[in-house]
Amino acid sequence: GEDVEQSLFLSVREGDSSVINCTYTDSSSTYLYWYKQEPGAGLQLLTYIFSNMDMKQDQRLTVLLNKKDKHLSLRIADTQTGDSAIYFCAERTPNAGKSTFGDGTTLTVKP
Amino acid sequence: DTAVSQTPKYLVTQMGNDKSIKCEQNLGHDTMYWYKQDSKKFLKIMFSYNNKELIINETVPNRFSPKSPDKAHLNLHINSLELGDSAVYFCASSPDSETQYFGPGTRLLVL
Numbered sequence: 001g002e003d004v005e006q007s008l009f010l011s012v013r014e015g016d017s018s019v020i021n022c023t024y025t026d027s028s029s030t031y032l033y034w035y036k037q038e039p040g041a042g043l044q045l046l047t048y049i050f051s052n053m054d055m056k057q058d059q060r061l062t063v064l065l066n067k068k069d070k071h072l073s074l075r076i077a078d079t080q081t082g083d084s085a086i087y088f089c090a091e092r093t094p095n096a097g098k099s100t101f102g103d104g105t106t107l108t109v110k111p
Numbered sequence: 112d113t114a115v116s117q118t119p120k121y122l123v124t125q126m127g128n129d130k131s132i133k134c135e136q137n138l139g140h141d142t143m144y145w146y147k148q149d150s151k152k153f154l155k156i157m158f159s160y161n162n163k164e165l166i167i168n169e170t171v172p173n174r175f176s177p178k179s180p181d182k183a184h185l186n187l188h189i190n191s192l193e194l195g196d197s198a199v200y201f202c203a204s205s206p207d208s209e210t211q212y213f214g215p216g217t218r219l220l221v222l
Binding site for chain 1 (some may be wrong): 144146151152153154155156157167169201203210211212213214215218
């Protein structure tokens with residue numbers, strides 16, 4: 001079945017860039033997502049990318065997709081303490097009717 | 112004007128009890144989901160409903176019974192609660208195969 005993997009922890013200093021990586025197994029994945037979960041809160045959709053795109057930029061967020069390697073990354077420029085959260089990668093295939101989530105990367109931003 | 116709402120937000124109960132969690136979306140979406148997030152923050156899909164019909168049941172114990180009285184509601188009833196059911200349960204809805212909108216979560220603690 002589908003599998004999505006992420007490293008569990010990332011720690012950066014305020015002002016640095018953060019890069020969160022994700023790999024997936026399903027080559028028919030059409031949509032790839034990044035969600036943010038702040039402590040005690042629900043999941044917030046940050047951004048998503050279609051599989052026919054290589055890159056998507058949205059203010060401080062840059063998503064890179066390497067479809068050949070099935071690798072997705074989320075870069076956060078000028079990381080702030082408010083960016084501390086868990087970031088979930090997810091993939092969706094058209095006929096699956098569901099999204100498969102990675103286990104989440106806990107990003108800690110130190111002042 | 113909350114898009115996806117869940118009640119209750121917190122639920123503390125004894126082992127063996129039966130409880131229900133409710134979800135409502137006012138977005139007019141056709142598809143609704145229940146996800147379980149365990150203590151390690153791993154997020155797994157449980158059920159998916161499209162227009163009140165069950166389309167995904169991810170090998171969830173039959174103590175869990177979803178009910179969709181109409182397109183805007185997907186409730187989750189749990190019989191004979193067990194300690195391992197303690198988790199955060201997220202409801203979500205989607206209009207299409209692209210995006211999902213999550214509720215704030217219901218934190219269930221079984222004692």
